[in-house]
Amino acid sequence: MISRKLKDKLAGLETPFYLYDMDLLRLTLESAVSMASRYGYKLHYAIKANYDPRLLEMIRSYGLGIDCASGNEVRCALEAGFDPSGVVYAGVGKKESELRYAISQGIFAINCESLEELEVLSALATEMGKTVTVALRVNPDIDPKTNHCIDTGQADSKFGISYEEILENSERIRQLPGLRVRGMHLHIGSQIRELHVFEYLCEKVNVIVENLEAAGFELEFVDVGGGLGINYDMPENEPVPNFASVFAIIHSHLRVGGRPVHFEFGRAIVGQCGELITRVLYNKTTATGRKLLIVDSSMTELIRPALYGAYHNIENITSAETKREKYTVVGTACESTDKFDENVSLPVSKRGDLLTLKSAGAYGQSMASRYNLHDLPRSVYSEEL
Numbered sequence: 001m002i003s004r005k006l007k008d009k010l011a012g013l014e015t016p017f018y019l020y021d022m023d024l025l026r027l028t029l030e031s032a033v034s035m036a037s038r039y040g041y042k043l044h045y046a047i048k049a050n051y052d053p054r055l056l057e058m059i060r061s062y063g064l065g066i067d068c069a070s071g072n073e074v075r076c077a078l079e080a081g082f083d084p085s086g087v088v089y090a091g092v093g094k095k096e097s098e099l100r101y102a103i104s105q106g107i108f109a110i111n112c113e114s115l116e117e118l119e120v121l122s123a124l125a126t127e128m129g130k131t132v133t134v135a136l137r138v139n140p141d142i143d144p145k146t147n148h149c150i151d152t153g154q155a156d157s158k159f160g161i162s163y164e165e166i167l168e169n170s171e172r173i174r175q176l177p178g179l180r181v182r183g184m185h186l187h188i189g190s191q192i193r194e195l196h197v198f199e200y201l202c203e204k205v206n207v208i209v210e211n212l213e214a215a216g217f218e219l220e221f222v223d224v225g226g227g228l229g230i231n232y233d234m235p236e237n238e239p240v241p242n243f244a245s246v247f248a249i250i251h252s253h254l255r256v257g258g259r260p261v262h263f264e265f266g267r268a269i270v271g272q273c274g275e276l277i278t279r280v281l282y283n284k285t286t287a288t289g290r291k292l293l294i295v296d297s298s299m300t301e302l303i304r305p306a307l308y309g310a311y312h313n314i315e316n317i318t319s320a321e322t323k324r325e326k327y328t329v330v331g332t333a334c335e336s337t338d339k340f341d342e343n344v345s346l347p348v349s350k351r352g353d354l355l356t357l358k359s360a361g362a363y364g365q366s367m368a369s370r371y372n373l374h375d376l377p378r379s380v381y382s383e384e385l
């Protein structure tokens, strides 16, 4: 969150850039780690949310493992110094080269998402003379009550293996050479704000674990994914997400014996510590009377609004105007969907003013692209200012 002093310092910097509040990241990690330790829960950071090396360094210093979604993410985690024994790797379409790499690095678990993937992994592990620990990513058919674009655990989703298919093929799966099928994994979606959804999740997991055991699987751990949401509407009211509540819910509803429980949070760890700082380039009014603020960033820096209608709170951090105006804030990319928000109430804003798009630490910089040959956004860290 940006203090008065910081605002003055930002004014002289070239825009756009991501500003990371390292104190807030520290506070968030302290909260996550201390709440998880109450129950002995194991935390992995979903590295896809943000790959910034300074953020990774701090996350590693708090002892988190990593959750990956590609071979290059596994490589990035290992190069950032994370121990392979804390790395899990899920992904609906892992290529052979990625599987070979993950096998060779001896990571904690590969989370498999189809029967065919299990067979390919088994063949590769056997060929390489290795035994791989596997978690079955189960599709539990749960509605996480979030934006449909970011739900991942409903029956028709591309993610995970249907629970029925696992039970029907349990014998075949258990006998695949080169695999130790020891984990049950699920991830039902992201930006979950209705925490009672985690109660349903526990109820499903309890039944799934019991039935997988009855089908002969020797499960040693359960990974319940990530998904804890953050307050995009009023980030200042909730800078640190409610880890205490979600862990308390899981603790009181999950019945998986003494098995370790793993979490894979991305957004909840880094979402609130990042903001996209951008400058007003031009004011323009459409023929229909709509007032546009054209800023010097776009969907190439922050694609979430264009990709799935995500909301980011926008503030003008340099204007001293008291009069307010309603704006549509648009970016520089050559796409009509390149729009950050409509009807944004801001102080009357002029060329050169700085805007912040808040809560942009997760799935912001990591989703940046070079469309229109834009430069990739750089990082600025609060502790350097």
Ligand SMILES: Cc1ncc(COP(=O)(O)O)c(C=O)c1O
Residues within 6 Å of the ligand: 046, 049, 067, 090, 152, 187, 189, 190, 191, 225, 226, 227, 228, 264, 265, 266, 267, 268, 362
């Ligand atoms: C398998 C898996 N785990 C964890 C996450 C992290 O989710 P979140 O950032 O909502 O915590 C994701 C996000 O897509 C995921 O696909």
